[in-house]
Amino acid sequence: MVTEATDPRCADCSGFVDQPLQLESEFPGLNILSSALGSVRADSGWCRLRDLIVVSRHSCDQFQERGEGGG
Numbered sequence: 001m002v003t004e005a006t007d008p009r010c011a012d013c014s015g016f017v018d019q020p021l022q023l024e025s026e027f028p029g030l031n032i033l034s035s036a037l038g039s040v041r042a043d044s045g046w047c048r049l050r051d052l053i054v055v056s057r058h059s060c061d062q063f064q065e066r067g068e069g070g071g
């Protein structure tokens with residue numbers, strides 16, 4: 001289950017992808033609609049460990065500190 005959290009947070013997890021160019025690379029058709037720079041996306045990103053769209057302030061029990069899992 002993904003929940004709201006203060007620490008650790010998805011933003012600090014190696015699975016969290018929120019960089020626009022990396023998102024556009026992972027999802028080749030994404031910029032047909034717009035670009036990953038859009039303000040609608042806000043602080044959400046893709047969890048490549050669980051294949052979910054998550055918000056940076058969420059967390060789950062699969063959290064991996066950046067650098068521990070290769071991210």
Ligand code: SF4
Nearest residue numbers: 010013015047060063
């Ligand atoms: S594994 Fe969990 S903590 Fe890490 S980005 Fe995904 S949902 Fe967030």
